[in-house]
Amino acid sequence: MSDESHIEPTTMQNSEPQSTAKTRLIIALTVLGIALSYFLFTAFQSAQVYYYTVGEVVTNKPHAELVRVNGNLVADSFTRISGETEARFELTDGSTKLLMIYDGIIPDLFFNPHSEIVAEGQYYEEGTFHVDDILVKCPSKYTGEVTEST
Amino acid sequence: MTNQFKYAAIECDNVSKHYISERALDHLDINIKTGERLLVIGPNGSGKSTLINVIGGLIRPTKGIIRIHGVDIHKSSPEHRKTIGILTHRPFLYEDFTGRENLTFFGKLFNVPNVSYRIEEIADLFTIGHLLDRRVSLLSHGNRKRLGMARTIIHDPNVILLDEPDSGLDAHSLDELGQTLGQTLQSKTIVLTSHNVDWALPLVTDVLQLSTRQEALKTSIREYHSLHELRKS
Amino acid sequence: MLLQNRIMLGLILIAMMSALYLIFIMVPTDVNLGVSQRIFYIHVPLAVLSLIPPIIVFITSTLYLVRRSPQWDALAHSSVEVGLLFTTLALVTGSIWARPTWGVWWTWDPVLTTFLILWLVYLGYLLIRSYTVEPDKRARFSAIVGILGSINALAVYLASELWRTIHPDKVIGPAAEENALDPAIQLGILVSFIAILLLFAYTIIFRTRLHSAVNQIGSLRDQIDDLVYRISNK
């Protein structure tokens, strides 16, 4: 039978257990702090690379993966055989050049000397880059056009 | 002395609970002393179940404070819940577990020493020993209720809150439950709701009458009887 | 209050008009990007201001969970609504601008991706509000969603600051090169930023007042109920 005469003393003033709840909160916040700072630390160090430079692609030769490469168009390197859609051009990061092969629509700003071009595609062993998509990075200097300015 | 005797067992301080379209409790002030057994009666919608849930700390009141042994139930540590046993409309049992598994689980969470012995003891009390190894989903409503009662007092709480423990029980089990409540749990503080006033009245020391307008009247059992006779005559 | 509203609206109108004048008439066409660059005056303020609601939501949601006072919930709610509006507009104007400049409508650049995630989080926040009935529960749940969502917004900031992206280097702010902007362009962006900032502040204040008013109506109705109750009980 249940021991009905036994009454546990109820000394449940919240001082002691409340402090363990506080301890757990502090532990959780500490873990959060450490995790976030580690995350920030690595983010500063490397983190995700949205695109490579031309030099990086040529030296690393990323095989069998879709990469983005960033560079400027080499002046007068753009060629397209008339009647065909396939275009060839070169991108440069200032020192290295890379031959790109692309079959598709060229955006308006592609030939602007200030534009940086981002090409998405695959690098092939023989030193060419087969482009699937072209993005033009907008210039970071905004200046008025002399001829049209009022 | 411990808090238990220094403070009222249960203290509702200006407690209101409003749902969106209705108000279940309104400015309720009650004090329940240790060892008092209170029957809460009233028509449907007078807030009986809400009162049980609010005192048990399962529902936060819209306004007011509930103290159990002097400690605000919503600011106390989880440990404080060991003093409370609550049975609501739902028995709080896992359907795919057997009775024994359910009791073992809750016994462990309530940190009951020697759980398996305690289960046998409590199964005797409610004569559910033969049901312990059946899945809850296969039990009848009345047997679930008995198992729920066993779960409610497995940790030997000092404050026991029962929402219609008698619903769905046959005459025999009613008798048994009455005996358990009246004798075994004599020294406990009990709040109990019931539609079956004739069954419940002999078990309690006080009566709280709630109306659909959320008026509350707390009387001792003797006062209740004299009021009742007055109304009859 | 009405007068304040009118003054505020008048100011916004003046700022908007001058911004439009500057954008379409005063400011020179950009030498590289052409006419399409003019959307920059709208896009950049919108995108920059989209980053403010997460900060407000984080602070107010935390305050709500600690204090449980409905004003914080109202402020968090309106920040999310305005945030959703601004993020949507930033994404749309950005997409319109991206087509002529980058050559695509959309690219999976970290900034764009995280803005899109932020947009989804805002929608989730508003959905959980509409699917939770009890006011107290609704406020708690949305505060939780708001706090986690604004941590996501931190990722937006990290992405644009730390990861290499297709977005241009900053042209205004501490990291800007000197003389990166033509003076007329500078004036254009400044006025347009002020106009959109005023609009931003106004909408947040307006929505917060509205939500608080709804809360007040609720508690007034409660009090009336109380009175009716007492009278009918007598």
Add this chain to the structure above:
Amino acid sequence: MKTYLTQVWDISYKDIRLEMRTRQMAVSVLVIVIALMIVTNLAIPKSVDATFTTTATVIWLCILIASFMVVMRNFVIEYDQIGFHGLIMCPVPRDAIYLGKVVSNLIFLLVIESILFPLSSILFDVPLLTPTVTAITGMATIGIVAAGTLFAAISVNTKAREIMLPVLFFPAVIPIVLAAVDATQNALNPSYGAKILEDIGVLAALSLAIIATSAILFNFAVDE
């Protein structure tokens, strides 16, 4: 501290026992995941170049769907049988309830993954059972489950639980799933080398951050 951990384990152990009793979740998740594998395998064109990417993407898509089902199921059982109040009445801190649920969800997912990975190794013909891939999977799964458990606790208590959970859960785990896909792909690529440890570190940091934040917020999610 010891009691706290015991309480956490008691709750997880109960979930595991319940699942072993019915095996409803295991069966339904496996059926869906295998169907997903078949569809993706047949639908995505076989190309030697992109095998690693495809495999990593498909695997994490499966894990994401599986974790969604697991966290939802685990809370729906709790809610329908015991009610939202059932565990609140016990003398257990709320974050112990949260961690208990996280542990049981994690164990369910690890079991599912231990079937999924050998299976995909065969179907995709990619060696997936390496220590690095295992570490990546473990780390990312913790974060996904931690976020899912919190959101499931919220969604289950709203009017439209089955649409609320995906709306909250999927956007919240996009960063960690993306990081996991990336890391898995890198781990499969032999030329990537020791840099993979950094990827695992980032995943671990993300998961820890999610679990710590969610444990704090869960106290408010069930505060009735």
